Structures are given as structure tokens and as C-alpha cells.
Amino acid sequence: MELDTVFTMLLLSAVFSSSVPRQFEFVQMSMNCTDAQKYCRKNYSDLASIENSADVTKLLKSVNESSDVFRVWIGLMNTFRSEWKWSLGDPVFYTAQDSVFRNWASNQPNNSQHYCAYMSQDGLWCDDNCNSQRFFICYNDSSKGFTLVQQSMSWRSAQSYCRGNHTDLSSVRNQSENQQIQQLMNTGGVTAIWIGLFRDSWEWSDKSTSSFRNWASTEPNDNLGNEDATVLVISGERRGQWADWPCNTLFPFVCQEDQFILIKQNLSWSEAMTYCRQNHVDLVSVPSPQIEQRVMSAARRASTTAVWMGLHHYCSMNMWLWLRGEVVCYQNWAVGNGTGPHNCHERRV
Structure with missing residues (x-):
């Protein structure tokens, strides 16, 4: 299959990193959440997704505080499909399987x-009412360690404590971390502790895998019976926190613009590479599922079914590489693709 004859558009990035920054754009027009989503997808990438506390701070700065804005739409929507997720929701914290490790007790x-x-003292996990009072485990990203806090709190209060004093309630990404936490419990004589696992049915508009949530106390509460969208509070005691709200309400909103640029020209792969290097940096690398989701969001505005990216077969080494030389660790080939040499005479770096 000749790569240069398959696709008709190209995608490039101004930054080569696994943590490509996104920009938040405040739109002061008031719309319901559906129209806000359509506007963001047409003019930017999507409604804003939030991966961590730093994103909350960055988003707040994008909103003009001198205006009479009290709430803005962000991209979190209720899907009514409940799933277990980690409080420390930044996707870069996990490898492909780390986020799905579970150690549930029988039944x-x-x-x-x-x-x-x-988690109980035998290292097995159980579900519970979030208002139950328990000791808990925090994770600190700077020390890469766990801290046992022997104060009884609800799950939400424990989450707030960990975020205020460490990084977050602890994730448990593998059996080794499970054993580390179990050892802390046994040393401290503790029989059960909260971990950062919770269940919800909320999902980001751009399909981001971030499970970060920053709900205000008592939220989400579905107070009006149809509160299926999310607002970020701009002022007052709840500043920076979230609340669920009926989608038909009119609010300003925040879009996100990923730092990927979609070039709407019909070019061969080699021509696309030259164009990107002359006008930007290079054709895009896609080193992880998280970046792939963001690239797909940016590519949604293409009029074709596919776009070029910077992956090529380096024939002298008989392997696929990204243009900047990165080895292909993450792969998502379609069936029947990605094996054997392809169009080697075009693969000059």
C-alpha cells in the first residue's frame, strides 16, 4: 500500500512532547451546553477538559474576572454509565494498564x-458509602511515596486533605503498590483505609481519559432532576469548584485548543513533511493514547476520513520510527497494517 496515495490531509504540532499543552479560551457568549459544545468543536477543539489542579488554575485565569461571570460550562457530561476511576485523574500518571488494576475482595x-x-488490612478492596468515616492514604508526587493519615474522614474530606497537603488520595497501580500500602496499614495498626478509587458516570466531551474531579461539597446532586452537565464556579467560596447543572441553562463557556494545527491541503506525505518543517516544527508524533485522543479531537474538523502523521518505516533499520527519531512504543495499527517495509524510497529523514 503506497502511503503517499492514501491520505489527503496532514496534521502537525508545534511541540514535540508527550505532554503537549492545551490552551483554554473563554467565550463570553451565553449558550446552553449543547450549543457551547458545537461552538467549541467548530472554532477550537472542544469544550474544556481538566486533568489536574493546575488546569483549574489555568482555566480560571482565562476567564475575565472583571465581567459578571459566576459560572462557565466545561466539558464534563453525565453518561449514566457508572465506572470506577481514580481521584488522581491525570492520564500521564498511568501506563496503559496501571489505571485498570483492581484488587477487589470476593463478591x-x-x-x-x-x-x-x-482497602482492608488483608490488602483487598471493598466498596462503601462515601460518607463513612475512615483513615486514608495520600500520595505525594514530589516524594513518590504514600502517607498514612490516621484521622477519620469521609472520602470527600480525605480527598480534600490529600490535595491540600500532598498530591491526592492514593491510586494503586499494581500489586507492588498494593503491598506497600498494606504494609503501612499493618505497621500503623490500621484495619481499613480510604484509597482514591471512586465510581461515577461522568465523561469529558473530547473523550479524555482524565478522571480528575473537583466537585464542590454536596455536588453533583442532581438538585433539579436534570443536571447532566458541569459548570465551573468563578467567584465566591466555591471558586474553582464544580457543580452539576441543567444543560438548557445559558452560561458562558470555556473551550480548549490543543496545540495541533490541521492543514487543509492535499499533499503527499513527503510534501507534508516539508511543509511542516518549513512552516512549523514537524508532522505530529502520537506517543500515547492520551495524545492520540487529543490529536483525534483536532482532526475532527478534517473533511477527509484520515490525516497524515509523522510515522515512517526506516528501511535501513527495518523498523517504524517517528520523524524526530522516537521509537514507536505505543501502537494502534489497523488490522493488516504496520508490518513489513513500506515505500522505503520516500522515508528520508
């Missing part, structure tokens, strides 16, 4: 009304 989870998880 757990077993209660559809229990939305938070704790």
Missing part, C-alpha cells in the same frame, strides 16, 4: 449505592 463491589473504595 466486591457489591452495592450499587456505594461509590467509594477502601
Whole structure:
């Protein structure tokens, strides 16, 4: 299959990094959440997704505080499909399988009304009412370590404590970390602790895998019976926190613009590479599922079914490489693709 004859558009990036920054753009027009989503997808990438506390701070700065804006739409929507997720929701914290490690006890989870998880002294996990009072484990990213906090709190209060004093309630990414936390419990004589696992049905508009949530106290509460979208509070005691809200309400909103540029020209792969290097940096690399989601979001505005990226077969080494020389660790080939040499005479770096 000749790569240069397959695709008709190209995608490039101004930054080569696994943590390509996104820009937040405040739109002061008031719309319902559906129209806000359409506007962002047409003019930017999508409604804003938030991966960590730094994103919250960055988003707040994008909003003109001198205007009479109290709430803005962000891209979190209720899907009504409840799934277990980690409080430390930044996707870069996890490898492909780390975020799905589970160590449930037999017959757990077993209660559809229990939305938070704790670890017992045998290292097994159980679900529980989030308002139950328990000790808990925090994770600190700077020390790469766990801290046992022997104060009884609800899951939400424990989350706030960990975010204020460390990084977040602890994730448990593998059996080794599970054993580390179990050892801390045994040393401290603690029989059960909250971990950062919770269950919700909310999903980002751009399909980001971030499970970061920053709900205000008592939120989400579906107070009006149809609160299926999310606003970020701009002022007052709840500044920076989130609340669920009916989608038909009119609010300003925040879009995100990923730092990928879609070039709407019909070019061969080699021509696309030359164009990108002359006018920007290079054709885009896609080193992870997280970056892939953001690239797909940017490519949604293409009028074709596919776009070029900077992956090529380096024939002298008989392997696929990104243009900047990165080895291909993450792969997402379509069936029947990605094997054997392809169009070697075009693969000059």
C-alpha cells in the first residue's frame, strides 16, 4: 500500500512532547451546553477538559474576572454509565494498564449505592458509602511515596486533605503498590483505609481519559432532576469548584485548543513533511493514547476520513520510527497494517 496515495490531509504540532499543552479560551457568549459544545468543536477543539489542579488554575485565569461571570460550562457530561476511576485523574500518571488494576475482595463491589473504595488490612478492596468515616492514604508526587493519615474522614474530606497537603488520595497501580500500602496499614495498626478509587458516570466531551474531579461539597446532586452537565464556579467560596447543572441553562463557556494545527491541503506525505518543517516544527508524533485522543479531537474538523502523521518505516533499520527519531512504543495499527517495509524510497529523514 503506497502511503503517499492514501491520505489527503496532514496534521502537525508545534511541540514535540508527550505532554503537549492545551490552551483554554473563554467565550463570553451565553449558550446552553449543547450549543457551547458545537461552538467549541467548530472554532477550537472542544469544550474544556481538566486533568489536574493546575488546569483549574489555568482555566480560571482565562476567564475575565472583571465581567459578571459566576459560572462557565466545561466539558464534563453525565453518561449514566457508572465506572470506577481514580481521584488522581491525570492520564500521564498511568501506563496503559496501571489505571485498570483492581484488587477487589470476593463478591466486591457489591452495592450499587456505594461509590467509594477502601482497602482492608488483608490488602483487598471493598466498596462503601462515601460518607463513612475512615483513615486514608495520600500520595505525594514530589516524594513518590504514600502517607498514612490516621484521622477519620469521609472520602470527600480525605480527598480534600490529600490535595491540600500532598498530591491526592492514593491510586494503586499494581500489586507492588498494593503491598506497600498494606504494609503501612499493618505497621500503623490500621484495619481499613480510604484509597482514591471512586465510581461515577461522568465523561469529558473530547473523550479524555482524565478522571480528575473537583466537585464542590454536596455536588453533583442532581438538585433539579436534570443536571447532566458541569459548570465551573468563578467567584465566591466555591471558586474553582464544580457543580452539576441543567444543560438548557445559558452560561458562558470555556473551550480548549490543543496545540495541533490541521492543514487543509492535499499533499503527499513527503510534501507534508516539508511543509511542516518549513512552516512549523514537524508532522505530529502520537506517543500515547492520551495524545492520540487529543490529536483525534483536532482532526475532527478534517473533511477527509484520515490525516497524515509523522510515522515512517526506516528501511535501513527495518523498523517504524517517528520523524524526530522516537521509537514507536505505543501502537494502534489497523488490522493488516504496520508490518513489513513500506515505500522505503520516500522515508528520508
